[in-house]
Amino acid sequence: MNNIYYLETSAVNRLADEFDDFDLLNFLQRSLKIDFCVSSVVLWEVLLNSSASRKERLLFWLQSASSSYLLKSPSEILVAYLEAGLPLNDRKAFWYNRASKHDIARVWAKIHRNTERTLLNDLEELKERTAPLRQLSKLHTGLLDAMTDSSQEGYDDDYFHGAMLRLAGFLESGEKLVKNHEREVKTSLILAFYLVAIGVDLDNSPIREFWATQHGDVSDPFERLEILISHYPKLFIRGPLAEMSLMVDMQSARSRNANRGMIHDSLHTIYCYYSDNFVTDDAHFIELQAAGISRLFDGIISAEKFVSMLYTTREKAVELFVHKEHESKARSDDRGKFAND
Numbered sequence: 001m002n003n004i005y006y007l008e009t010s011a012v013n014r015l016a017d018e019f020d021d022f023d024l025l026n027f028l029q030r031s032l033k034i035d036f037c038v039s040s041v042v043l044w045e046v047l048l049n050s051s052a053s054r055k056e057r058l059l060f061w062l063q064s065a066s067s068s069y070l071l072k073s074p075s076e077i078l079v080a081y082l083e084a085g086l087p088l089n090d091r092k093a094f095w096y097n098r099a100s101k102h103d104i105a106r107v108w109a110k111i112h113r114n115t116e117r118t119l120l121n122d123l124e125e126l127k128e129r130t131a132p133l134r135q136l137s138k139l140h141t142g143l144l145d146a147m148t149d150s151s152q153e154g155y156d157d158d159y160f161h162g163a164m165l166r167l168a169g170f171l172e173s174g175e176k177l178v179k180n181h182e183r184e185v186k187t188s189l190i191l192a193f194y195l196v197a198i199g200v201d202l203d204n205s206p207i208r209e210f211w212a213t214q215h216g217d218v219s220d221p222f223e224r225l226e227i228l229i230s231h232y233p234k235l236f237i238r239g240p241l242a243e244m245s246l247m248v249d250m251q252s253a254r255s256r257n258a259n260r261g262m263i264h265d266s267l268h269t270i271y272c273y274y275s276d277n278f279v280t281d282d283a284h285f286i287e288l289q290a291a292g293i294s295r296l297f298d299g300i301i302s303a304e305k306f307v308s309m310l311y312t313t314r315e316k317a318v319e320l321f322v323h324k325e326h327e328s329k330a331r332s333d334d335r336g337k338f339a340n341d
Contacts, residue, residue: 006275170233
């Protein structure tokens with residue numbers, strides 16, 4: 001299997017403006033044994049582009065330059081992580097079983113390299129489905145400030161505060177962890193509520209199937225969250241949700257201004273662990289790596305450096321091709337000389 005180079009949405013925008021020689025890009029991928037991979041999160045953001053021409057440009061570029069498969073979606077990854085028993089290390093398993101089985105992934109495989117076809121979508125419907133995550137992105141910092149301020153009236157009565165205390169009871173050293181990492185734990189609880197209990201995703205069928213098959217089709221989001229707390233307590237302190245919370249908390253700490261794309265950024269963060277390299281043109285990810293919070297983010301590459309690497313690789317490939325052409329001509333001339341002799 002080729003190495004996974006995940007192209008976050010900002011990197012797709014940058015690369016689409018830099019490279020339109022698709023034969024070269026695909027040659028480089030074959031030569032370097034890498035796949036330019038995207039996920040449904042990238043397509044989700046591309047399809048939300050209000051400029052129809054820009055959207056089609058980006059889809060055309062992805063059809064022509066990226067892999068024929070989509071990586072597993074956040075919902076698929078979260079369900080696989082739960083069903084595997086929340087392992088400390090599941091990257092190798094993902095590496096060999098990386099492809100999404102979503103409906104959108106099947107459509108993507110059909111339109112890949114077939115640029116006469118495109119992804120159809122209802123922009124208004126997509127905006128409506130995206131609204132809960134954008135609303136959470138805008139409000140999260142203020143909500144979390146209030147939820148972690150013990151001087152606030154109602155602090156002890158908040159649902160997520162009680163949920164955190166119940167979670168502490170199911171975790172070893174839970175009380176100490178809660179005391180030292182209240183913001184991160186409450187962020188993980190909120191993310192779990194939206195992504196696993198409610199199932200806010202471009203395609204939430206893996207979440208629906210998980211609850212239907214694993215827990216008697218419980219439908220109430222609060223009941224689902226309580227099941228996660230009691231049956232899967234480590235979900236909130238390690239793995240995909242914990243990694244997502246690092247991005248959310250970093251953005252909250254860096255700026256008090258609302259960023260409507262913060263939760264989408266955190267969804268991309270999952271792929272920092274599951275890819276070999278993560279290419280981005282978004283300063284938030286570069287800051288996340290520079291902060292030295294975790295080695296999980298060591299594989300983040302700025303799009304600027306990646307573009308430079310591709311240009312250098314192209315030059316070396318051209319030099320090698322020219323060199324081989326000269327060698328071939330020299331051998332041909334020698335054969336002709338020998339025949340004449």
